[in-house]
Amino acid sequence: MADLxxxxxxxxxxxxxxxxxxxxxxxxxxxxxxxxxxxxLELIVLLQQEYKIKLANAEEGQSVFRxxxxxxxxxxxxxxxxxx
Amino acid sequence: MxxxxxxxxxxxxxxxxxxxxxxxxxxxxxxxxxxxxxKLIDTRMIRRMSRIVKMGVAAALQCLNExxxxxxxxxxxxxxxxxxxxxxxxxxxxVENNEQLLTPTAFIQSTHNTVAAQIALLLKCHxxxxxxxxxxxxxxxxxxxxxxxxxxxQVKTVLTGGIDEITDTSHAIxxxxxxxxxxxxxxxxxxxxxxxxxxxxxxxxxxxxxxGVSGNDYAQLMEMETFYxxxxxxxxxxxxxAFLKRQNINRSDIDLIIxxxxxxxxxxEVYEKLYQSVFTGIAHTTFKHLCGEYPTAxxxxxxxxxxxxxSGKLPVGLLLKKKPSTVLVYNHYQFTYHSLYLLKxx
Numbered sequence: 001m002a003d004l005x006x007x008x009x010x011x012x013x014x015x016x017x018x019x020x021x022x023x024x025x026x027x028x029x030x031x032x033x034x035x036x037x038x039x040x041l042e043l044i045v046l047l048q049q050e051y052k053i054k055l056a057n058a059e060e061g062q063s064v065f066r067x068x069x070x071x072x073x074x075x076x077x078x079x080x081x082x083x084x
Numbered sequence: 085m086x087x088x089x090x091x092x093x094x095x096x097x098x099x100x101x102x103x104x105x106x107x108x109x110x111x112x113x114x115x116x117x118x119x120x121x122x123k124l125i126d127t128r129m130i131r132r133m134s135r136i137v138k139m140g141v142a143a144a145l146q147c148l149n150e151x152x153x154x155x156x157x158x159x160x161x162x163x164x165x166x167x168x169x170x171x172x173x174x175x176x177x178x179v180e181n182n183e184q185l186l187t188p189t190a191f192i193q194s195t196h197n198t199v200a201a202q203i204a205l206l207l208k209c210h211x212x213x214x215x216x217x218x219x220x221x222x223x224x225x226x227x228x229x230x231x232x233x234x235x236x237x238q239v240k241t242v243l244t245g246g247i248d249e250i251t252d253t254s255h256a257i258x259x260x261x262x263x264x265x266x267x268x269x270x271x272x273x274x275x276x277x278x279x280x281x282x283x284x285x286x287x288x289x290x291x292x293x294x295x296g297v298s299g300n301d302y303a304q305l306m307e308m309e310t311f312y313x314x315x316x317x318x319x320x321x322x323x324x325x326a327f328l329k330r331q332n333i334n335r336s337d338i339d340l341i342i343x344x345x346x347x348x349x350x351x352x353e354v355y356e357k358l359y360q361s362v363f364t365g366i367a368h369t370t371f372k373h374l375c376g377e378y379p380t381a382x383x384x385x386x387x388x389x390x391x392x393x394x395s396g397k398l399p400v401g402l403l404l405k406k407k408p409s410t411v412l413v414y415n416h417y418q419f420t421y422h423s424l425y426l427l428k429x430x
Contacts, residue, residue: 013131013189034128041188048185 001072008068011046012039024069032067040065047071053078085234085293086430087302088241089151092289092387093118093139094375099391103399107273107373112264113255113284114376129206132189134169136249139288140199141206144243148207151292157239158212159200162226162246164219164379166196168254199247199288212239220421222246223380224310231308234295245290246383250376255284263377265347274347274373282346285376289383291390297430302390303411306426307331313420317354320422321362324414327424328362339408340392341368342385344415346377354416366412369402382415382423389413393429 005019008028012035026032029040043065047053053075055061064074095114096102116139121130124142133141140161148154173190192198197215204213212233216225223246230244250258258264265274265281274283293305307330311323328334341363345352359368375384389411392398396407413425 011187015131016127038132038188038192045185045187049181 001068004072004075005068007046007050008043011042022068025067027067028065028071043071047075051075051079085231085295085305086297087291087305087386087390087427088153088294088298088300089147089292090289090302090387090390091143091146091150092287092384093143094287094289094384094387095285096374099388099395099397102374102388102391103397105374106400107275107370109274109283109373111283112259112266112281113250114286114374115250116286116288126206129202132193133202134167134173134193136167136169136247136286136288137193137198137202139249140245140247140290141202143247143288144199144203144245144290145206147245147290147292148243151241153241153243153292154207155209156207156211156241156243156292158214158230158233158242158244159203159209160212160214160216160226160230160242160244161197161200161203162216162218162222162224162244162380162383163196163199163248164217164222165248165250165254166217167194167198168249168251170194170198172251172253203243220379220417221310221312221423222248223383224308224421224423227308228310230293231305234293237295240295242293243290244293245288246380247288248286248378248380250284250286250378258284275345275352275370277347278349280348280350282348282351282372282377285372285378285381287375287378287381287384289380289387291383291386301394301430303393303427304430306428308423308425310424311422314422317357317361320354320358320416323422324358324362324424327426328412331426333410333426335362335364335366338366338410338412339404339406340389340398340402340411341366342371342389342392342411342413343368344372344381344385344417345370346372351416351419354419355414358414363414367402367404369399377417379417379421381417382413382425385413385415386425386427389425389427393427
């Protein structure tokens, strides 16, 4: 998850944050890190670029991008499928 | 029309630095002295802003703060190159990722109207918002629009400005076109180099324009005019003479001309000849050793004129018999885009 946090910081240019500043279960959007819809698109690009995972259903986004932990779980669940 | 406030981010940090600067330049590319943006712009918004967007937004906010007007009736920008940095990122990603997986931020921010839009977003200003992209007339057309709105009485306060950046890529391309001098640069004073090519520049300059006098204005903008691709020097002289005649201004009424020599011997010939004809005997100074050459550089010249008129201070080496009260700005960009601004002290 530490690597994923680093990737999120780099992709979203969150210069003021360090990986340890982001809690594993901290909400990424609105009340948590305060990300918005453009950031959601950036996170979709990150999943494709770094993990070759395409978000199959846009409606999944809300649950996938809830926190770093939910993103990491989604990546773990789908990485094998992406490689197939 | 009155220049209520003026702010610039340029290769020189402040008007005081400008006053102390000689025609000596450090190379063929002048980069802006950028402030600490975190003191001016919300850090949550900075992370998405490219360099030119930060420069433009910061200059605009400084200007609005100075005027004490945080909700202008119109926001009008002029830019020839637009947001080159983000355009380059976007195009680079297109190539690297085989036209897939494009990052949305660079794409969204690469449009020419990003600066004016970001200012409006920051201010939550839903008023008139426009950006002019017309080469060496981009700033002039933004000014024309601003003055038209004010003259028609539709608005009272307009934020208007000119913004352009130079990036490594654009500099390399324009250098190949022969726009810039070849290094090593053999003389300190670019205006005495007698060679082809100029020095690259950039900047973000904004003004708050108002139709009424405030009592604390930089200057009164009497009139401005543009003319496109004059066929000869005679035609340029005719345009200038007609402009001054319409303003009931004689040569002797002009205390100072700020003109756009850029160190390119062909470019500067125009000014040299004008100083032997329509501008004979008038004190003059240059500005492109301070900001470099770029399509919206006249915004910087206007900022310089406004500051000279407000402070009464003159750049080093320039001596006048009296404190200047009437200043004329004349510039041409690549022989094609000519502009004149007449300003008076308030």
